[in-house]
Structure formats: structure tokens, C-alpha cells
Amino acid sequence: MASQSRNNKILLDLVRQPGNNQCADCAAPEPDWASYTLGMFVCLNCSGMHRNLSAVSKVKSIRLDYWEDSLVQFMQERGNSVAKAFFEKCVPAFYYRPQQHDCIVLKEQWIRAKYERREFTGENSEFLQTYNFDLFESTLWKKGRDNKQFLKRIFVLSQKDFTLKYFTKEDSKVAKAVISMKDLNAHFQPQKIGHPHGLQISYLEDERTRNLFVYHENGQVIVSFFNAIRATRLAYLLKKHPTLQHLIPQLTNHCLKEGYMEKTGPTQREPFKKRWFTLCSVNRKLLYCKSPLDATDLGAVFIGSQDHGYSVSESSGRCTRSGRWHCGIAMETPSRQFVFMCEQEQERREWMEAFRKVIAQPMTPEDYASTMTLFQQTPCRAFQIKDASSLPTVFLVSLQMKPL
Numbered sequence: 001m002a003s004q005s006r007n008n009k010i011l012l013d014l015v016r017q018p019g020n021n022q023c024a025d026c027a028a029p030e031p032d033w034a035s036y037t038l039g040m041f042v043c044l045n046c047s048g049m050h051r052n053l054s055a056v057s058k059v060k061s062i063r064l065d066y067w068e069d070s071l072v073q074f075m076q077e078r079g080n081s082v083a084k085a086f087f088e089k090c091v092p093a094f095y096y097r098p099q100q101h102d103c104i105v106l107k108e109q110w111i112r113a114k115y116e117r118r119e120f121t122g123e124n125s126e127f128l129q130t131y132n133f134d135l136f137e138s139t140l141w142k143k144g145r146d147n148k149q150f151l152k153r154i155f156v157l158s159q160k161d162f163t164l165k166y167f168t169k170e171d172s173k174v175a176k177a178v179i180s181m182k183d184l185n186a187h188f189q190p191q192k193i194g195h196p197h198g199l200q201i202s203y204l205e206d207e208r209t210r211n212l213f214v215y216h217e218n219g220q221v222i223v224s225f226f227n228a229i230r231a232t233r234l235a236y237l238l239k240k241h242p243t244l245q246h247l248i249p250q251l252t253n254h255c256l257k258e259g260y261m262e263k264t265g266p267t268q269r270e271p272f273k274k275r276w277f278t279l280c281s282v283n284r285k286l287l288y289c290k291s292p293l294d295a296t297d298l299g300a301v302f303i304g305s306q307d308h309g310y311s312v313s314e315s316s317g318r319c320t321r322s323g324r325w326h327c328g329i330a331m332e333t334p335s336r337q338f339v340f341m342c343e344q345e346q347e348r349r350e351w352m353e354a355f356r357k358v359i360a361q362p363m364t365p366e367d368y369a370s371t372m373t374l375f376q377q378t379p380c381r382a383f384q385i386k387d388a389s390s391l392p393t394v395f396l397v398s399l400q401m402k403p404l
Contacts, residue, residue, distance in 0.1 A: 007072045011062040015041050019081040025049075025111055028100040035059050036071045038087075038115065039078025043100070049111050056115050087114045090122045092131065093248060094230040103188045105197050109223040134160050136228040138221060142166070143193075143213040145295040150215070157228050162236040164201070164229065166212075179203050181236035185253045186229045189213075192258075192292045197222045201229075209287055209297045253282045257354035262325050262341035263288065272325075272341055279303075279351075281358050284367055301331075301338060303358045304367075309334040312355040314348070331355060 014020055015031060023031045023043040033047035034040065035057045042050060042059065050057040060067065091097070098106040113119045119127040130136065136157040141150040153176070154167040164184060165175035180203070189200040193213050199222055201212040216222040230251045237247045257279045262272040275288040275298070286301040304310045315328030325341040327348040342348040 004066055007067040007069065008063060010072055011067065011075065014075060014079065015062060017079070020079050022080070023100070024080040024083055025114075026098055026100045026102070026107055032062055033059050034062050034075060036067075036074065038083055039074055040080045040083040046107065046111065049108050050115075052108075053112065053116050086121060087118070088120050090120045090128065092128060092231070094131070094234040094251060095227050096230060096252065103190050103196070105190070105219045105223060106188060106226075109219050112220070130224070131228055131231040132159075134158065136225075136232070138216070138225040138228075140214040140216050140222070140225065143293060148293070153214075155214075155225070157232045159232050159235050162232060162239075164232070181233045184229070184233060186226055187252055187254055188226070199226060205296070209300070211293075211295055211297075213293055250282075253280060255279060256281045256357065257351060258292075259347065259351075260343070261329075261347075261351065264339055266336060268337070268339055277340075279354050279358065281361065284358055284361075301333075303331075303355065304333070305361060305363045306359050308363065310359045312352055312359065314352070315339055329355070 011034065015034075020031075020041045022029055023046055024040040025042055025046040028043040028045070031041040031043045031046075033042050033044060035042060035047075035050055037056065037058045041062070047059045050059045060071075096106065096110075098110045113127070117127060118124060138155050139152055140155055142153040143150050151168075154170060154172075156165045156167070156175075157163075158165070162181040164179040164181070166177055167174075168176050179201075183204040184201065185203070186199060186201045188198065190196045190198045192198065193200065193215060195215040197215045197217070197219055199214050201214065202209055204210070214222075216225070233251050234247060237250065241247055255278050257277075259277060260274055261277050262274050264270050264272050275290060276292045276294070278287045278289075278297075279285075280287075284303045286303060287297040288299055289297050309332070311332045313330050313332075315330035316326075325343045327342040327345050329340045329342065329348060329351055331338040331340070340351070342351060
């Protein structure tokens with residue numbers, strides 16, 4: 001006869017072991033649920049998704065529920081490492097593995113792909129073969145460039161010429177846009193887009209960031225399209241960089257911080273205006289738009305490192321024509337000072353922490369190269385740097401924000 005306290009203690013000891021001490025699906029720490037049919041430990045959020053797969057997975061709390069001896073023995077024999085070795089045996093390098101804070105559709109489709117469709121066990125290669133086709137096509141709902149209306153558009157990924165094209169009609173022979181994989185980035189933005197399957201696609205167009213906002217009602221379709229983008233981008237990058245491990249983090253760039261702030265102009269005598277800002281640590285750029293769903297950014301600031309004279313601090317904004325918000329941030333660059341205003345103190349702390357993370361990162365040769373390219377198109381000031389061992393002798397320090 002099973003002893004609940006004894007079995008719960010065994011399970012608690014098991015979940016502390018390496019491999020079991022993180023959720024088998026999203027790597028969240030200290031999971032306190034388990035799939036007793038698959039033999040692995042999962043977090044509370046992922047356990048809810050397993051409940052939707054009752055034909056293949058059944059879950060219990062390792063602390064609160066009653067466990068029979070046979071189920072505890074099964075958990076001892078299995079565990080996360082054994083389960084992953086089977087269900088994740090053939091996961092492609094480009095396939096996105098969701099983490100704890102990723103959106104629901106990514107985690108749900110990852111779980112369904114592993115346990116319901118068994119895409120990665122090696123039993124059925126049909127699903128993975130679609131990512132290797134020369135062309136990958138999806139029909140998605142896309143937001144209009146100048147309005148809020150979403151219309152159906154046909155998107156075609158090509159591994160022949162490494163492009164993403166989209167067409168307004170099925171019989172269209174000329175693409176509305178042809179987007180190179182070179183600077184393309186796709187990441188899920190369900191809250192911003194207002195749909196649980198919302199995906200944002202960004203790329204450079206005439207030296208500005210162009211944004212496409214799309215979704216599909218079917219979660220499997222939009223996640224497959226997202227991973228097809230990653231597969232095509234990886235194929236493109238492998239042409240130039242043969243080191244696979246170095247390339248995987250480059251397939252999807254998540255913004256470090258997004259949200260509204262108020263900004264003023266270069267003289268700091270201009271009125272403050274509310275703008276939507278996006279900070280990316282990968283390219284060290286702070287982009288701003290009028291609203292979150294703008295098709296094109298209004299301008300950008302390149303954020304260098306502390307070694308090159310960049311810093312951030314609190315600002316009262318007393319000497320400026322302050323707007324409605326009064327939690328100020330001053331960003332010092334070698335060329336000028338930028339002043340931003342946040343609505344609440346918590347937002348100011350979050351933005352300052354994000355800025356400091358970027359400023360603390362050393363400049364890479366790629367940062368210098370991309371900065372040189374940007375400044376060929378943008379008025380700027382040049383400053384000499386002392387360390388010229390392997391980097392350009394002139395460092396172009398910051399993009400000037402476009403006057404409002």
C-alpha cells in the first residue's frame with residue numbers, strides 16, 4: 001500500500017536531481033508537477049498545456065496529489081533526461097526551443113510537436129522535411145501599412161535566393177515586397193499585435209526599420225512559419241559563417257525593452273512628445289515610433305559602450321519644457337545628451353537597467369562595422385579613440401535623432 005508522505009518525499013528528492021530540477025519543456029526552475037505517463041517533471045504553466053493532451057500526457061502535483069507506488073517507480077526509471085533523449089532526439093538546430101517567459105503559442109506548439117505529433121523522435125520525418133523545401137508558403141493575416149485593417153497575404157520563403165516575399169493575391173506574379181534574410185528578424189508580439197499568435201517581422205528598408213505584423217488563427221501554422229524563417233535565415237548565415245553554434249543565437253533577436261517614453265529634441269528646448277521606444281542589445285540601437293504598430297521607425301540612437309563615453313542617469317527635467325511625465329532619464333553620449341521622460345518610477349528603473357546593460361557590453365568588431373555603415377547614411381560627429389589595435393581609428397559615436 002502506497003504511503004503518500006513517503007512517495008511525495010521520493011518525488012521531491014527526484015525533482016532536485018540535475019536534469020529534473022528544471023521544467024522539461026521551458027526550463028523553468030523548481031518544477032512541482034509531473035507527467036506520470038511520460039515520466040518527466042514540468043512547471044505549473046506547462047502542466048496546464050499537458051492537460052490539453054490527455055491522450056498522451058496526464059499530470060499530477062508532486063506535493064499535493066496522491067501517488068501510487070507504481071507511478072513513483074516509473075518516475076524513478078524515467079526522468080527528464082530520459083524523456084528528452086527520446087522526444088527531442090531529432091530537433092533541428094534552427095528550431096526554436098521556448099523558455100520560461102516565452103509566449104503561450106510557442107510553448108504550446110513545442111509541447112504538441114514533441115508529444116502529440118512526435119516530430120522529433122525520428123519516427124516521422126514528414127514534418128521536418130517541410131523546412132528543407134526550397135519554398136515554404138503560408139497565408140497569413142497582415143496589418144496594413146497605413147491602417148489597422150488585417151488582410152490575407154501570401155508569404156513565400158525561398159532557400160534558393162534567401163528571401164521572404166509576400167503577395168496580395170494568390171495569382172499575383174509580382175511580389176509586394178522582397179525581403180532579404182540578411183537583416184530580417186521575426187519574434188512573437190501577441191500583446192502588441194492584440195492576437196495570441198501575433199508575429200512581428202522586421203527588416204531594413206532604405207536604412208530604416210520596416211515592421212510587418214502578422215498572425216494566423218492556427219497556432220501550428222504560425223509557429224511553423226516562424227521556424228521556417230529561422231531555417232531559411234540559418235541557411236543564409238551558413239553561407240558566410242560555417243560555425244553553427246555561433247549562429248543559433250542570431251536567428252531571433254528579442255528586444256531588451258519596449259514601451260512609451262516622452263522625448264525632446266537636440267536643444268532640449270523643444271516640447272516633449274510621446275513616442276514608442278524599442279531597445280535591442282544585439283545591434284545596440286534604440287528605435288522610436290509614434291505608436292507600437294507603426295510600419296517604419298522615425299529614427300534611432302546608436303548606444304555605444306562606457307569606454308566610449310556613454311552613460312545614463314536620472315534627470316529631473318527641470319531645465320526642459322517637460323510634458324506630462326516627470327521621471328526623467330539622461331543619456332550622455334560623446335556627441336550630445338538625450339533626455340527621456342517616463343510615466344512612473346518603476347518604468348524609469350527598468351529603462352535605466354536596460355540602457356546600462358547595453359552600455360556595459362564591450363563593442364565588438366561587428367558593432368564598429370555596422371556603425372560605420374549607418375553613419376554613411378546619417379549626419380554624425382566623429383571622435384578619435386585611443387585603442388586602435390584591431391578596430392577603426394575613428395569611432396562614429398551616435399546617430400542623431402531625427403527632429404520631431
